[in-house]
Amino acid sequence: MTLGELLKEKRVELDRSQAELAEQMGIEQSYLSKLESDRSLPSTEILNAWLGALDITLEFVIAQFDPSYVQGRLRQIPIVDAYLREQTSSHHRHRRSWLVTCSLLVALSVPLFYLGYTKLLFPEQAYQYISPGILLPGENPNYFDNWHNMYVNDSADERMEMRKRMAERENPHTLILPENRGRQFTIPAQEATDPDFLRTYYISGNVEQVRPINGILQALGLFLFVGGIIGIAIERRFFAK
Incomplete structure (x- = not known):
């Protein structure tokens, strides 16, 4: 026709x-x-x-x-020629946009996977601190650790009585922190309404905390990488003329 x-x-x-x-x-x-x-x-x-x-x-x-x-x-016919030129130009623009998008997906996938794999952004190593009990106003921050040294000259009965009192005051509390705050630190007791009641926390070791976000970052990185590579591979088929 x-x-x-x-x-x-x-x-x-x-x-x-x-x-x-x-x-x-x-x-x-x-x-x-x-x-x-x-x-x-x-x-x-x-x-x-x-x-x-x-x-x-x-x-x-x-x-x-x-x-x-x-x-x-x-x-x-001039108008047909102009139309075809515009179509070709539009086709090339879409093709470039497709390739740029696929390349960006691949480029973005690498740091995402790396951050999830190395756990740099969301560390899974945490620090465990334990406080033996609540300090009363005016007590030394290390009172629970050193109280027995303060009563070394007292009688055996007095030391026994003091030991019972300290045993009654024992109220251990554990904190898991993402950052290392040194060998010990003292802060207001969370369960006390009076800010003068304190707790001294002592480091007891490192613990591992599973953070699902790291697995998600790795999965997302792999997804973007595979998607970008597939997009580049089928680009000719999509934009074949």
Whole structure:
């Protein structure tokens, strides 16, 4: 099928005579006859008038033909040439955008996986601190550790009584902290309403805390990497012309 044959077919479908269509386009019927028989190619103005009279678009017309006919014959019409150039430019823009997006996915996947694997952003090593009990106002921060040294000169009964009192005051509390705060530190007791009641926490060792976010980062990194690679691999198929 040719351009003239296609547009003649559309005219017949609309039940329009050649004379009626020529009058609507503002041309001679003899010229329209040449166009429909492909003895002449329309100018941009005539083609626009022709398509407007038949109520169809240039995109629709081009889609009906083999690319070789469009490139070899229809491209001689300036408006068709401009349309094809724009389509090619748009195709290249989309292709570049696709490749840039896929490349960014791959680039982003590496640091995400690295952060999850090394646990740099969300460390899983924590520090355990234990407080033996609550310090009363005015007591030395190390009172629970050193109280027996303060009563070394007392009688055995007095030391026994003091030991019982300290045993009654024992109220261990454990903190798991992501950062190392040294061998010991003293802060207000969380369970006391009076800020003068304190707790001294002593480091007791390191503990491992599983943080699901690190696994999520690794999985996301792998997902983005695979997605980016697949996108690059199938780019030619998606954008083949």
